[in-house]
Amino acid sequence: MAGEAVRLPGTLDLRRWSLILTTGIAVAVVLSGLEPAMHWRTVGDDAYYYYGVARGLVEHGRPTFDGLTLASGYHPLFLAICTMLYALLGAALPAAVVVLAALALAVHGAVCLKLAEQLALGPISSLLFGLMLVANPALLQSVWMIGLESLLAVPLLAGFLLVCLRAVDAPEEAPGRLPSAAALMILLIVARLDLAIVAAPVFAFAFRRRPLGVVLGGGALAVVLGAYMLVHLSVFGSPLPASADAMRLLSRPLVERHLHAVLHTGYYIDFLEHPLRFVMNALRSLRFAVGVPSGVGEVSAGRLLAGALLLAVAVAVAAVLRPVGWTKLRRDPRAALAAVVVLFVLLLVYAGTVRIYYLRPWYHGLNAVALALAGWILVARHLRPLGHAWLLPAAYGAVLLGFGVAAFTESPPAFPLRRAEVARAAVAILPADARIGAFNAGIYGWAAPERIVNLDGLVNEAAFAAIRDGRLARYIWDEAGLRYLLDVDPADSLVAMIDGNERSPLRLNLEPMETWSDGRDTHTLWRIVCTVGCGAH
Template sequence: MSVENAALSQTLTGEKTPTKAGRAPIWLWGGVVMAFLARLAIAWSPVKISFALSVPDDAYYYFTIARNIAAGVGVSFDGLAPTNGFHPLWMLVNTLVWRLVGASQTLPVHIALTVGAIFDLVTMAGIWRLASALTRRSYLAGIAVLVYAWNPYNLAASVNGLETSLGAMLFVWSLVVYWRLRLASRVTWQSWLTIGGLWSLLLLARTDYLIIIFPCAIDLVWRQRRDLGQIWAATLGALVWLPWLAWNKVTFGSFSQVSGKAYPYYLQTLWQAEGHTFQQWLVQEARMAYGILANLAVLSGFGKVIILLALVSAALLLAAWASRGRTSTGCQSDWSQLSGLLWPTLGALALLMIHGLIRWMYIPWYFVPMSILTVLWFSAFLSWLDSKRRTWAQALGVVVILLQVGQVATVLQKGGMWPEQASTVDSFMASVSCEKEETIGISDSGYYGYYLPCRVVNLDGVVNNQAFLAIKERRFRRYLDEIGLNKVYLNDIIASVVTLNEGAVPLAPPYSTEH
């Protein structure tokens, strides 16, 4: 066993001889198989059903762009202009799917969702690895995996058609390597190359995960500060990210994606136009902060109990810090391990704060890293409880798993994650008519762009750099004239911003607005 692997396997009790948590118990295999089958059931359900259960409209931006790339149309949603409104690694996966089976309209969608489910299975394996290192108990690691697997929001996120499951998989396995390297007595250049490459792939999966990587990278460099002779290899690994950045800069004049800029600009433009005071801004920030906490409570699957879990986790962390350097007894977590949870947790919280307090947006899949970390903190708490009252730890673990399964039933009773979205789309699809040779413009246009027979231009700018710039530069009407649309359908936010910027909604015959 290498020095690095031995470091990861070191027990949380301060033992110097690595031990194994043991094989995965049979009940864990059964629970994981059933969770995977639940994901496959969604992935292979009719597309209208999966659209209500788990797949947001944004997923169809990926599907449409991937279909166009595979068909040789270019990196474009509408076939008229290029876009960077996506995360490239998941787009690459989708493009391969559409390249293979793109002759069918719905089969690629099912396969893309299935790939997401498989990625989530690999994520569960990574959680098992991390929880085993934290707890040194097979049953505790198994509980952590099942709490994650049966959380209805994690289940839905894994088959949402977005980059979420790919990002979660790379996040978890980069944590595995990060934990191994931070505890190693010496890090080889191959290991630096590995972590640099993994983090680079993680950024290609979701650019904003840079916020999570940053504190982890600082921590890793600090812990290995006496032996940084091979760190140059991490820079080589990071080169994987550079072609994407270069293409963005050359093509669009910016390193960042338009999908991350459009709606924050609209929301803040409307807010500023209303002339709010500083006090009102503070109230708005407080509301957003509360919204982040409330959503974290729900999406983590722990509800209001997450506050208690946070307090207990903080207590465990402080106790581990106070006793650092001593040899402990029992099976409680030590500082070297819990601090490895601390830094990504701070990064994941910063991610939510930046999205919520600065961009004024928080969407369910933003919470997935924090949901994973919450499960790991829960396993650390169970490890402590196991050292005091094993039966209590076992009972609590079973109760939490059952509560997660119960929440799956609750979400299904409500019609899934996006029932209103599915209802709106059904109504619109029944009312709109367009011929193949026509070009229409729609905001929130993912599903329509994929299934309508005519060309659909995205008008909210999420996957249309030109439309976003036209709105921002107050020349939206001219942009509509240039591309020659037959019909225009705008949501209230876009219509309000355009009205504010250009004096009136710039839609007159031959255009119509009905959305």
């Protein structure tokens, strides 16, 4: 009929998708303008932790050559995949991760369409699902270099929610769906441990739908995560592998610019994606609050932005729940599960939007997905009947996979390459047996695995006591056996790269970081400072 909007499966008509598309493009444009110095090539180095551990497992039979604290316990499935890929492909591992990340995004898009169809979402919640695809960098993470450690969990989460929702909609079929839901939940938790906080209660609710089931699910979750933390406390000295962010907050006076206070760099935005880590680090930070430097609590533009977005999320939550009503949520399992999904999406949108402002503006990835959605709309106008709508996620997957394959022919990102050059240059100016400590040492450790020691795992009671008492340098000297610390500010490196200085020669200097006497000898912990080619210091 003329003038009638073509409808996708469920209630996702083209007008709504047009709104989603417009919103996504607007978000991409605005965010890219907020921080023009950022560039898609400035990927972070989190994935290099896993690459380094995988190489150590393959080549030396242990996580790394220097016995690096296992910083990869947070995404065991990703570590297992990286280890297998390194055994097969060697140094081509990062390129293979690019293609796998694109595949994960493609599967995620297809499953989310099915999930939205199953929920038969209304205008607000379907818009939120569209935003999850279009305007959320926490899910899109970059199809270029980094992100599979999180992206691997994204399609698993969507598939898990879809199976649980179908079990709620058709209780008579729930027993048959139980094995697939359990398998997906296990894979999901192994892919990303903190998602057990979402998976266990939803699983118990979907297949028992009794208060006792939720309690049992929560109890099982507590046992699993409790055992995991005990292992890290007893074996690795840290309850959570990435909990060094709390140390960054406390150690700013000692390592200066390299360890920014979390409230001023956006590290705390990561905590919004990792609720368990956030709680643990918050408790530890409070416990050792004596060592917090002055000025950390001051109001900044970033904190104001975070507060404003948090308020916006609260308003959106109220808008979603008000039409449903609490009575319906209590009586209708499907409405309650839909509310859980929508709230989770809201959290991801919030965390991802704030994070993109601070750290990694993957707005080119956003534009790519926006173009894919535009292609969906054009194709949908010619699909009658819409029984052929499977072509839409297939086209979406082809676009994303194309980005991954194209990455094999792209020049490697300049920022990681520059940091690798810094690592090799630092090794060259020191004695052959000298080992260097570094925070955020993913790329550094990948470039010089036998010489660079990752200090992000240096988080335990003794380390926090040393931080509190101003003895971190001595602690690094005594406990880690290190005499040198690589102090290259990533922000300065970024500015230098954008200014075109990535081609300038490196110049590294040794400067005393701290000198002290133990009564018999005088000791100095040296820091390696990049004065040319890494930004101004």
